[in-house]
Amino acid sequence: MKILVTGSSGLIGSAVCPLLEEYGYIVRRFDIQPPSSEIGTTYFRSKELTDGKDRRRAIKGIDGVIHLAAVSRVLDAELDPSKCIDVNVRGTMELLHDIAKLDNPPWVIYGSSREVYGTSSKIPVSEDQPLKPVNIYGMSKVVGEYLVSNYSRLTKRPSVIFRFSNVYGSVYDHSTRVIPAFVRATVTGSAIRIEGEDNIFDFTHVDDTANAIRAAVNLIEDGRLAGTEVMNVASGRGTTLMQLANLVRTISGVDIPIIKKKLRDFDVNHFIGDPYRLESLLGVRCKIPLYIGIQRLLNDFRTDINRTGYITEIPGKMSRNMINAVRQEVSL
Structure with a gap:
């Protein structure tokens, strides 16, 4: 085919x-x-x-x-x-x-x-x-x-x-999208900027x-x-932008500042999708937990940055204590 x-x-x-x-x-x-x-x-x-x-x-x-x-x-x-x-x-x-x-x-x-x-x-x-x-x-x-x-x-x-x-x-995603932007902030030591801290997304x-x-x-x-x-x-699970920012900081081990900005008038402020039809018709589900996905992305950034030479190191794998801290920060 x-x-x-x-x-x-x-x-x-x-x-x-x-x-x-x-x-x-x-x-x-x-x-x-x-x-x-x-x-x-x-x-x-x-x-x-x-x-x-x-x-x-x-x-x-x-x-x-x-x-x-x-x-x-x-x-x-x-x-x-x-x-x-x-x-x-x-x-x-x-x-x-x-x-x-x-x-x-x-x-x-x-x-x-x-x-x-x-x-x-x-x-x-x-x-x-x-x-x-x-x-x-x-x-x-x-x-x-x-x-x-x-x-x-x-x-x-x-x-x-x-x-x-x-x-x-992916490290090849638009750098201004929320998760790549938050992850890049941790590896460069810059502030995380949040537009709508209580906005919740899937x-x-x-x-x-x-x-x-x-x-x-x-x-x-x-x-x-x-x-x-x-x-x-969709996964059927929601995470606020403030929870996401704290999650990224916890996983990375980098305590960078968070700057709260005004919500843009063309942004949706909440979405959690119902995955029933996806799971029932296709037999698949969105199963990768957010903390695992972010950890993978951090590791990918480390590999990519080390290869290009822009930054020599970023945080590595999570310890068991770090995973437990993450689970307390966000309901997974």
């Missing part, structure tokens, strides 16, 4: 591509950036998703599309809403238009976001709750979901819409996210999926 992964060099794409290859799938990577490591499969470098020539070359002979390419940060979308709409809406629409014209239209897995819900009044948030995005990025993902569902209806091909929730776990490790995508591919391949399925990729 040949699978095109758009946004293949991003946080989730970088994890899902090698995982799919381990399971024997032929992966075609499509991104504006080259992969972070050497690969043996096809890579298409594109100017943008909206570049029709590159896009049409990449889709030839594919069986499925995992569409992750996007303007993926809320702040970036607010700063340049035109680009967000161009990439997330027009790019998705043109991709679906092109693959619908193939002799054998492929199935689609679409990377959406918890941002489509906005700030929900009910916790945990299930997939049937109203979509009330409060920012441009969330709005673009609502439209993307509609386009994918419509594609599936017209082509009679299955599709899965994943609503991702605060995915983390943090999910990128390996769990990639595994959910892999499970969906298997479900489609086995012919056990028809129409469009929508699923949260």
Whole structure:
């Protein structure tokens, strides 16, 4: 089976591509950036998703599309809403238009976001709750979901819409996202800056996210999926930003200051996802505890920084006492 992964060099794409290859799938990577490591499969470098020539070359002979390419940060979308709409809406629409014209239209897995819900009044948030995005990025993902569902209806091909929730776990992630930003602060000795200390979110490790995508591919391949399925990729566990900051400080052993800043008006202030549909339909769950994921990320930063020579050392493994302290800080 040949699978095109758009946004293949991003946080989730970088994890899902090698995982799919381990399971024997032929992966075609499509991104504006080259992969972070050497690969043996096809890579298409594109100017943008909206570049029709590159896009049409990449889709030839594919069986499925995992569409992750996007303007993926809320702040970036607010700063340049035109680009967000161009990439997330027009790019998705043109991709679906092109693959619908193939002799054998492929199935689609679409990377959406918890941002489509906005700030929900009910916790945990299930997939049937109203979509009330409060920012441009969330709005673009609502439209993307509609386009994918419509594609599936017209082509009679299955599709899965994943609503991702605060995915983390790689040194190659955007440095201003909350967990990478907090971890970088500990390794550089700078202050942790929190915008909304009581804001609570459902943090999910990128390996769990990639595994959910892999499970969906298997479900489609086995012919056990028809129409469009929508699923949260979430753990069902919430952590406030203040708890997260203290957790990162505890794990790192670095007592750096915390600076509290005013909440931005385009940010959602709480989300905990209901994982029932993910677990019941795919048989997978987000199982990597937050403290383990952060420890892995700290170790990855240590390896990367030692290799580049910017910082000679950062804290190492946790002792049993440190793990116990972490468990007291955050309910895990």
